[in-house]
Amino acid sequence: MNREELSVYCLLVKRGKPAAVIPLQERYLEEAMKIVESTEGLLTHADRLSEGWISFWVYQYPHILEVIKNAPQAPKTAYDHWLLGKLFGYDEIAIQEFIKTSLI
Secondary structure: OOHHHHHHHHHHHHOOOOEEEEEEEHHHHHHHHHHHHOOOOOEEEEEEEEOOEEEEEEEOOOOHHHHHHHOOOOOOOHHHHHHHHHHOOOOHHHHHHHHHHHOO
């Protein structure tokens, strides 16, 4: 597990990014939760990726969990990409540029 990366994600979420996600081996879940718990006010959610792996989400506001749970796993449409872009804190210009270059 990359502790520094997770710590940076916690800082970014604390500073206003809606959510961050990191793929994590299940054996590191407890350690990851301790890192997040050391940053006051952050919440976590884990989704199973595959055998032994999870998506470990960090977010601050409770309503973001509903967005996480309904976010597309494999974005295909402009809406899917827009939703994920917003969830990860990108601005409209960055999302538009990504959609323009990726979906055309």
